[in-house]
Amino acid sequence: MINMYRIGLIVIGLLLGFGSAEASAQVVAVVAVKNPVTTLSKSQIADIFLGKMTRFPDGREVEPIDQGEGSAARDEFYLKFAGKSPAQIKAFWSKIIFTGRGRPPPEVSNGVEVKKFIAKHPGAIGYIDQKLVDDSVKVISVK
């Protein structure tokens, strides 16, 4: 019964376009442990990944790292932080690419690869499932 109720909620959520962010695992934004940045707003995080913000608030250059298209973490991240569905993200980047204004961030295949990338790039920011958080990365608290 409870399962049916939950599935029902998810279906309603999907239909309304709110997605399953609440229903499934949490995606968190992460940076290198040594990165002095601790807090960012939702829209600042979204702007970094959408190429609208190229620096952290303290002026250092930021290197966003994406997960591949179709990955659950990616879909959840953009829905939660930018309020956009995968198709809307695709349309957004098409606008940028086909006017020669830029390219989307580089991609890696999963959350483990995101952590590896961040370990090598001190200015990087990524997003991973909360379950994957360990002492190799620092979670950004969202204000």
Place this chain on the structure above:
Amino acid sequence: MLTPGQVLIKRISNILTLIALLATALYAAGARADAFQTPMFSISGFGTAGLVHSSEKQADFTSTILKPNGAGHTRTWSADVDSLIGVQVTANPTSRLSAVLQVISEQNYDNTYRPHVEWANIKYRLTPDFSVRAGRTVLPTFLLSDTRKVAYTYPWVRPPLEVYRLAPITASDGVDVTYQMHTGDFTNTLQAHFGQSENKLPAGGGTIKGKQSWGLAYTMEYHFFTLHIGYESTHLTLDATKPIFDAFRQFGPQGIAIADKYDVDNKALSVITVGARYDPGQWFVMGEVGHSVTRSFFGTATGWYLSGGYRLGAFTPYITYGQAKADNLSDPGLNLATLPPPLIGQAAGLNAALNSLLSTKPVQNTLSIGGRWDFTSSAALKLQYDHTNIGTGSSGVLSNLQPGFQPGGKLDVFNAAIDFVF
């Protein structure tokens, strides 16, 4: 023996093949060196496969004045109105320097699909917020002008013609500068450009030239809200109407006055536009208004539209209402009573030619309902129905008018399109 067109296609396809090979090789080399560096070359593309049906059989419905024919008279269902394919190569030799080449194949003025260069420019970023471009760019006149050909980026089958038909010039060969300012959550972008352009018109219409073109575009983004203000100024020359007005000038002062008022020979044209969009993700509303002024037969024209849609998962139903107005659609022309009898026939013919020119200015309103279905991650199917009321004495946005065509009246247009990016 190849025609010049075939030679050009061959050349372009050779160049594209070469670029593609180079890019692949460099990309592979780059990928080995550092998988995360911006690749030196990247290739992307977009396209539309569309079908359009129009209820008016004595004229054609087309998406731009640059197309020779479309749906209605020439074809019951026309694939020429919206179908196109575009390929873009972007080069990033350094982090500050980039170059873009975009080639599009779509129905041309001469009914061929010979590819043409839509974008070809080099951009240099002086600071993270200040950049200069030189080459061919698409003018940022309207909210969606610079991705007008990439239908995947907007909800409808095509941007509302009531507004997007206002500016006859859409590209510029020249230079532009862009300055971006971030204040709090506001992003302000100011762009200024200077250049010129030339396009060929269908049906032996010669060329449409824009010289000493300059303009400004301001875009403000604040969270889900976007505001766009554009201004364009150009000096327009239209070859096709020259013989008519040269003939008017033979009729002394009254003919000269008419020719000066209506001809399109290096005539100043300005367009001002304001557009806004609010798109929090779940739904969107957007609207634009544009106004163009010129001392030529194009005269003064105003257009606006308002559109809204709601996203139900992958399905986005939308509704749009647009209206286009223009000043005088007719002119008494030469006063036949003052002319000697042998000249009356020619004068009456000229008056008729002038009035048929004036009646091509769109006066109409359109209600569109449609839906977009994002059936995969990079393609969308769109179905749209447009109901248009054409103003008395106007042919609306219709072209290729046949002798049996009656101005004014109602028009129903059915559109289906698959838009994709790759």
